[in-house]
Amino acid sequence: MKKLGILVSGRGSNMVAIADACEQGDLSASVELVISNNKDSLALVSAQEKNIKTAHIGSSNYPDPDALDMAMTDALNKHHIDLVLLAGYMKKIGPKVLSSYRGRIINIHPSLLPKFGGKGMFGINVHRAVLAAGEKESGVTIHLVDGEYDQGAILAQQTVSIAPNETSESLAAKVLKVEHVLFAETIQKIVDGSIILPSD
Numbered sequence: 030m031k032k033l034g035i036l037v038s039g040r041g042s043n044m045v046a047i048a049d050a051c052e053q054g055d056l057s058a059s060v061e062l063v064i065s066n067n068k069d070s071l072a073l074v075s076a077q078e079k080n081i082k083t084a085h086i087g088s089s090n091y092p093d094p095d096a097l098d099m100a101m102t103d104a105l106n107k108h109h110i111d112l113v114l115l116a117g118y119m120k121k122i123g124p125k126v127l128s129s130y131r132g133r134i135i136n137i138h139p140s141l142l143p144k145f146g147g148k149g150m151f152g153i154n155v156h157r158a159v160l161a162a163g164e165k166e167s168g169v170t171i172h173l174v175d176g177e178y179d180q181g182a183i184l185a186q187q188t189v190s191i192a193p194n195e196t197s198e199s200l201a202a203k204v205l206k207v208e209h210v211l212f213a214e215t216i217q218k219i220v221d222g223s224i225i226l227p228s229d
């Protein structure tokens with residue numbers, strides 16, 4: 030049974046989808062720890078309601094980036110985390126977490142990377158940029174994290190078609206629905222060995 034640590038920043042619907050998949054037996058893993066950089070994140074409340082351990086580790090309580098990196102590494106180690114999932118986590122991962130969990134940190138991004146990734150490309154900004162570029166399709170990418178925003182080996186992608194009258198909000202909702210299924214499915218493939226990570 031793989032132990033998951035999930036990093037979040039806001040609403041946490043992907044974290045809830047992963048935790049639900051574990052509870053329902055669709056994902057042979059357990060969510061051991063949810064960490065948010067934002068103490069007011071709704072995700073922390075949702076995790077607590079599910080009796081998942083939570084931690085607030087952000088720049089307000091760890092102003093020194095090295096101390097933050099160390100606190101996050103310690104928290105993940107203490108809970109014997111096997112895989113670190115970034116589920117709407119909007120900060121860069123520190124070097125200590127990266128080296129301790131190299132090849133075992135997985136991000137979900139709401140576009141077909143390498144398109145519409147990189148700094149500033151998060152949440153609704155991504156969908157606005159996709160529509161402004163006149164794209165006919167968008168989608169979801171799940172990839173390994175290597176220290177740069179939205180780079181690293183792609184593990185899974187799924188496309189979503191864009192309707193002629195699509196708005197950034199309607200596109201966000203369509204993409205999010207796919208995220209909730211694809212994330213758990215991809216983690217299950219890692220767990221059952223159909224996706225092999227470089228760290229294995």
Ligand code: GAR
Nearest residue numbers: 040041042043117137138139151152
């Ligand atoms: C999701 O759409 C996720 O793909 C995106 O933020 C949203 C978080 O929603 N992540 C990024 O944009 C990362 N660059 P959630 O908090 O409800 O899971």
